[in-house]
Amino acid sequence: MGETITVTVNGTAHTAEVEPRTLLVHFLREQLNLTGTHIGCDTSTCGCCTVHVDGDAVLSCSTLAIQCDGREVRTVEGLQSEDGTLHPIQQAFHENHGLQCGYCTPGMMMAAVGIIEQQPNATDDEIRAALEGNLCRCTGYQNIVASIRAAADQMARS
Amino acid sequence: MIPSTLEYTKASSIDEAVAAVAAGAVPLSGGQSLMPMMRLRLAAPHAIVDLSGIPELVGICEDEDEIAVGAMTIHREIAASELIRAHAGLVADAAGGIGSPQVRNRGTIGGSLGHADPHSDMPATLIAAGASVIAKGPNGERRILAEDLITTYLTTTLEPGEIITQVRIPKSDDHSAYAKFHRRAIDWTVVGVGVCIGDNGVRAAATGVADKPVRLSAFEAVLNGGGSLDDAIAKVAEGIEPHAGLDGSVEYKKHLLGVLARKAHGEASSR
Numbered sequence: 001m002g003e004t005i006t007v008t009v010n011g012t013a014h015t016a017e018v019e020p021r022t023l024l025v026h027f028l029r030e031q032l033n034l035t036g037t038h039i040g041c042d043t044s045t046c047g048c049c050t051v052h053v054d055g056d057a058v059l060s061c062s063t064l065a066i067q068c069d070g071r072e073v074r075t076v077e078g079l080q081s082e083d084g085t086l087h088p089i090q091q092a093f094h095e096n097h098g099l100q101c102g103y104c105t106p107g108m109m110m111a112a113v114g115i116i117e118q119q120p121n122a123t124d125d126e127i128r129a130a131l132e133g134n135l136c137r138c139t140g141y142q143n144i145v146a147s148i149r150a151a152a153d154q155m156a157r158s
Numbered sequence: 159m160i161p162s163t164l165e166y167t168k169a170s171s172i173d174e175a176v177a178a179v180a181a182g183a184v185p186l187s188g189g190q191s192l193m194p195m196m197r198l199r200l201a202a203p204h205a206i207v208d209l210s211g212i213p214e215l216v217g218i219c220e221d222e223d224e225i226a227v228g229a230m231t232i233h234r235e236i237a238a239s240e241l242i243r244a245h246a247g248l249v250a251d252a253a254g255g256i257g258s259p260q261v262r263n264r265g266t267i268g269g270s271l272g273h274a275d276p277h278s279d280m281p282a283t284l285i286a287a288g289a290s291v292i293a294k295g296p297n298g299e300r301r302i303l304a305e306d307l308i309t310t311y312l313t314t315t316l317e318p319g320e321i322i323t324q325v326r327i328p329k330s331d332d333h334s335a336y337a338k339f340h341r342r343a344i345d346w347t348v349v350g351v352g353v354c355i356g357d358n359g360v361r362a363a364a365t366g367v368a369d370k371p372v373r374l375s376a377f378e379a380v381l382n383g384g385g386s387l388d389d390a391i392a393k394v395a396e397g398i399e400p401h402a403g404l405d406g407s408v409e410y411k412k413h414l415l416g417v418l419a420r421k422a423h424g425e426a427s428s429r
Contacts, residue, residue, distance in 0.1 A: 003166070020166035023197070042159060044194045045344050047260060056263040062193040063264070066166050067208060114259060132343030133258020 005069035009034065010078030018065045025049045027065035028075060036076040036106045040135070047134030050107040050114075051075045057114030059133075076106035079113070088158075089113055089151040098147030100138035108134050112148045116155055124149060161196035165205040169212055172294055172323055178207035180296050180319030185209055187230055187269030190261050215268070215323060218242065225327045229268025233280075234259070236267060246287045246327045247429060248334035248352040248422070252279040255336075258344050268322040274308045274370070277346040281308055282365035283336050285373060286352035289327045295320030305363075308370040332356030335425035337418045338365075341405075348405045349414040353422040362419060367400040367411055374398075377419055387423060391416045 002017035009032060016031055028034045028051070037060055040048030049060040052074040079087035089109050092098065099105040108131070115122060115130040122130065127148050128141075136144060167183065169175035179185055184203035186192055187210075195201040209215060215230035218239050225241055236242055237254030256262055256270075256279055270280040271291060284304040291302045296319045304325075307314050316322070338350030349366040351374070359382040362374040376396035380389050400411035 019163070021161040021164050021196075023160070023193075026160065042197060044190065044257075044261065047258065050260055057260050058264050059190075059260045061197070062189055064166065064189075064193070067168075067189075067210065111260065118259075129343075130259055133260045135344075 003066055005066055007065070007068045007070075008072045010074060020064065020066050022065045023061055024051070024053075024063040024065045024068055024073070025060035027068075028060060028073070034075050034077050038103055038106055040103070040107070045135065046104070046107070047111055048104055048107040050110040050134065052110060052114065055117075057111055074110075076109055079109065087113075088154045089116070089147070092147040092151035092154065093144075096143050096147040096150055098140070098143045100136075100140045104134060104136045104138075108136065108144055112144075112151065115148065116152045120152065120156055122152065127152075159197050159199060161193075162199060162202040162204075164196075164203055166208065167205070168208040168210070172212055172214065172321070175207055175209055175212060175321055176294055176296060176319055178205070179321055181205075183207040185272070185321050187272070188232060188264040188266040189269075190257065190265035191269065191273045191275065209268075209321070220329065223329055225329060227267055227325045227327065229271075229322045229324055230266050231268075233257075233262040233265050233267070233270075237262065242327065245329045246283075246289075246332075246334060246354075248283045248336040248354065248426070249280070249287055249289075249327060251336035252283040252338075252350070252352070255279060255338065261344075267325050271304070271307060271325065272314060272316065272322050274312050274314050275346070276311055276369050276371070277348070277350075277366045278371070279336065279338060279347055279350050279365060282350055282363040282371040283352040284325065284327070285363040285371055286354050286361050287327055287330075287332075287334065288354075288361065289325055291322050292324040292326065293317075293320045294323045299323070301326075305373065310369040330354070330356055332361075333426045333429045335422045335429065337421040337425065339414050339418060346405075349400075349411055349418055351415065351418040351422045353419065353426045355423070355426050360423075362422070364398075364415060364419075366405075367395075367398050367415055369401070372398060374415075374419065387420065391420055394419045 038048040040046035183205040233253040289304045332354040334354040336352040376393040395412040
């Protein structure tokens with residue numbers, strides 16, 4: 001039943017055998033051991049599993065791994081530099097207390113990077129609107145928005 | 159949950175996709191409705207054919223009378239299209255409000271129509287805009303009025319083996335808008351209303367008030383007969399019997415219909 005696919009994840013090409021029904025999130029977590037991408041709701045509601053496929057923020061629970069054959073996937077593990085320097089969004093979440101329990105954080109950060117890339121000058125209201133697909137059960141939204149604001153400003157300066 | 163075992167093929171041409179669908183495969187466009195249904199095992203297709211490898215299904219172009227939108231064009235592109243904004247603003251409104259950015263990065267106009275959820279935003283706006291759908295199947299290509307496409311819950315007039323290849327939206331100078339109510343941003347629309355106001359009169363359609371998107375005929379008739387907006391709102395639910403559900407009672411949905419028809423009409427008039 002297995003099909004062979006090659007997916008570039010965080011810059012590294014991985015060739016693996018998957019069942020066609022394997023979801024991208026299960027492929028990342030269980031076959032590549034990249035457990036930073038979380039599974040929250042299983043109904044495309046919470047945004048925890050957000051990753052980038054060819055540069056677009058998408059839900060890895062609503063995408064089959066086999067659909068990503070030949071594509072580039074970026075997960076939360078791919079944010080920091082090889083020398084360990086945090087990505088501006090990670091640094092901003094750290095400095096602004098952008099997380100409480102941390103469960104939604106990988107999805108929040110991947111959605112945030114998508115927002116900053118699409119709308120580098122987004123206002124706070126636009127950031128809030130663009131986070132509509134990411135739920136934080138700790139309701140820490142104030143600091144999440146502050147973190148994204150800080151990261152966007154930092155990225156605009158550098 | 160994990161979807162049931164399935165066979166996967168990726169079509170590289172429309173003909174290849176049609177052949178696969180004719181043989182029983184379910185077409186997979188953006189997957190934003192089908193994949194969650196497969197995860198919950200509400201759908202368990204034994205085979206799916208991925209339409210994402212067919213270049214001619216993606217993109218927005220125009221001829222003299224119509225805007226042609228490839229069936230695999232994602233909601234984000236439709237929301238951002240100046241051409242659609244200029245000629246059918248309500249369709250851009252709807253596309254920009256579907257799900258979340260993540261959903262709009264994958265979900266497609268053709269998928270939304272083919273899935274035929276009675277709470278979808280896109281079909282109602284396309285009906286109000288007088289759009290048509292191009293479908294291709296084993297017996298060739300045909301044009302279906304958007305209004306004639308959806309018959310009831312998750313059911314269309316597509317023949318076995320047919321797939322939607324294009325949506326054609328008439329170019330018009332109508333002023334139009336879409337207004338909807340939903341609980342949280344990511345939730346399905348409870349009720350939504352699209353209104354187009356032009357030289358040929360008013361056209362309006364709603365989602366969430368029946369087993370399929372419906373024209374608001376009584377509302378249109380009052381306005382097109384020279385009646386007031388208040389009179390039209392008073393009759394907006396005539397002939398429409400919404401289903402009560404967890405998202406609201408019959409009375410509540412009829413009330414929303416009036417509120418949203420007024421809002422959409424007001425926004426359209428001010429554009």
